[in-house]
Amino acid sequence: MELRHQIFLGGRTAHSRFKIRINGNEMSVCNIPKQSGLADLIRRAKLIIWDKAPMTKQWAIEAVDRSLQDIMSNNMLFGGSNCFRRRLQTSLLVVGNEEEISTHDRMIQIPNKMLINCNNENDAEQCLIEEVFPSLSDHAHCSDYISSHAILATNEAVDMLNEKLINIFPGESWIYNSFDQALDDNANYYQKEFLNSLTPNGLPPHKLIPKLNFPIMVLRNIDPANGLYNGTRLVCKGFESNVIHAEISSGQHIGKKVLLVRILLMPTEGECYPFQIRRMQLPIRLSFAMTINKAQGQTIPHVGVYLQIFMWLYLVGSLF
Incomplete structure (x- = not known):
């Protein structure tokens, strides 16, 4: 309980929490032994929040995917865990008074104010x-x-x-x-x-x-x-x-x-x-x-x- 409380308040970077290698590649996996305490924590987790996941390099997300499949002992996406949901959001640029002002060439016009x-x-x-x-x-x-x-x-x-x-x-x-x-x-x-x-x-x-x-x-x-x-x-x-x-x-x-x-x-x-x-x-x-x-x-x-x-x-x- 204390560990979960600390993680919720402070947060951790994805590289730190999932032990993602700094200089990875398309075949990398996370440095998480299957019998480790971190692996057990991931199996027991009810919710994993990865802020700005779409900004992460593709090989890093794939490394987490492969590692969770190994930890959960199945080949489903992210180990089939219902707690891990990858959400891709489309950002809408709102300028000024919550209105997007575009020019003819689809550029954003910044209000003079x-x-x-x-x-x-x-x-x-x-x-x-x-x-x-x-x-x-x-x-x-x-x-x-x-x-x-x-x-x-x-x-x-x-x-x-x-x-x-x-x-x-x-x-x-x-x-x-x-x-x-x-x-x-x-x-x-x-x-x-x-x-x-x-x-x-x-x-x-x-x-x-x-x-x-x-x-x-x-x-x-x-x-x-x-x-x-x-x-x-x-x-x-x-x-x-x-x-x-x-x-x-x-x-x-x-x-x-x-x-x-x-x-x-x-x-x-x-x-x-x-x-x-x-x-x-x-x-x-x-x-x-x-x-x-x-x-x-x-x-x-x-x-x-x-x-x-x-x-x-x-x-x-x-x-x-």
């Missing part, structure tokens, strides 16, 4: 920041304000926007530089400066520059049971040489004080580097601005969306 007026394109980022974070300096010490505002953007724009907000945000900066190494590079082909310039997908940058009360986001499942999982938002509350004191600002553990330390991080395979990089760094990113992918599942009352077609969109309401 949702756009930020800016006379000079060179000041567009600043206009967006001032609209999403009004009176930022006056609210810099308010954790509720910090955690209830965000800008969504692509990977390329997130770092640029966060850097602008670092310069605007009041207070003294702390700098945390990573320790990078290329594995099996006995000839020292890859210099330290080159490794520092890389930011592989899923890894924190070489240089982190947080400030007191600055929002950050965890990039790894450090301690899911206590709220530290990939995507958890926090607010910085103190700094030491290799440690950040932080307070969780999202999820069921909101308000909980935690310590974040440097850990050894490596990117997943498929980054197309001719070597394997290893980075010792705090497993976080600054999160005044974040990607849409990282914002999934979070509730953020005030959100601005950066559109890289030279338009800016401001949404007022909760993001779920």
Whole structure:
């Protein structure tokens, strides 16, 4: 009962719960022994909820299908379990006042009331920041304000926007530089400066520059049971040489004080580097601005969306 209660409140990623391999293929299966406690839990489950299953890679869903067939000892879809229902939903884009406005070429027209007026394109980022974070300096010490505002953007724009907000945000900066190494590079082909310039997908940058009360986001499942999982938002509350004191600002553990330390991080395979990089760094990113992918599942009352077609969109309401 305690295990089911914990899963219901906190949730788990599909890869974590079903032991899906990180680098799988079309023939992969989940790492769940048939006689294990997890297999028994799956057999006894009355309901399995897989949020956004259609966004998962096909081979991962098929791996779960094969594994459940093995666990349930039959060849029916997902083991014939009545508790596992794969539901594909068609999303309808509703803009403005719950109406979809389409042009002749089936493009969506964004109402003017949702756009930020800016006379000079060179000041567009600043206009967006001032609209999403009004009176930022006056609210810099308010954790509720910090955690209830965000800008969504692509990977390329997130770092640029966060850097602008670092310069605007009041207070003294702390700098945390990573320790990078290329594995099996006995000839020292890859210099330290080159490794520092890389930011592989899923890894924190070489240089982190947080400030007191600055929002950050965890990039790894450090301690899911206590709220530290990939995507958890926090607010910085103190700094030491290799440690950040932080307070969780999202999820069921909101308000909980935690310590974040440097850990050894490596990117997943498929980054197309001719070597394997290893980075010792705090497993976080600054999160005044974040990607849409990282914002999934979070509730953020005030959100601005950066559109890289030279338009800016401001949404007022909760993001779920």
